[in-house]
Amino acid sequence: MLPSAQALSAFKATQKPFIASSVVEKKPFVAHSTIEVGSPRYFYTCAAGGVLACGLTHYLMTPVDLVKCRMQVNKSLYSGVFDGFKKIASAEGARGLYLGGAPTLLGYSLQGMGKYGFYEYF
Numbered sequence: 538m539l540p541s542a543q544a545l546s547a548f549k550a551t552q553k554p555f556i557a558s559s560v561v562e563k564k565p566f567v568a569h570s571t572i573e574v575g576s577p578r579y580f581y582t583c584a585a586g587g588v589l590a591c592g593l594t595h596y597l598m599t600p601v602d603l604v605k606c607r608m609q610v611n612k613s614l615y616s617g618v619f620d621g622f623k624k625i626a627s628a629e630g631a632r633g634l635y636l637g638g639a640p641t642l643l644g645y646s647l648q649g650m651g652k653y654g655f656y657e658y659f
Contacts, residue, residue, distance in 0.1 A: 575657070584654030591649025596642040600625075600634040 572579050604621035607614055615621035625633050 580654050580658065583656065584650040587649030587651070587653030588646045589649075590653065592642050592646030595645040596635075596638050599636075599638040599641055602641075603634065603636055 572582055600622060601618065604615065604618050604625070608618075608621065615624060622634065629636070
């Protein structure tokens with residue numbers, strides 16, 4: 538499923554070291570990349586970054602989405618977003634704020650894995 542070495546050879550370039558400035562030591566340092574661009578490890582690392590970037594952030598926003606959806610169904614249910622948080626937490630507990638969080642985490646993690654992992658390939 539991964540691209541062949543011949544296909545990836547077209548994308549290989551000489552890697553130059555990344556020079557950055559250290560905030561602590563106030564002097565530049567050279568960071569050498571340990572992951573070769575186009576390697577399977579590169580694609581797996583990008584996919585893991587996509588899981589963190591998409592899945593985790595959307596999961597953390599689940600309470601906001603829950604209150605928004607409930608307010609769209611019944612406008613008089615909460616007087617505002619923070620009132621919704623308070624009422625849901627008191628009625629259903631903190632766990633109730635993350636109702637629907639597992640499918641959100643799974644779906645957006647898969648989406649992020651595909652977006653970030655295969656961006657360079659396609």
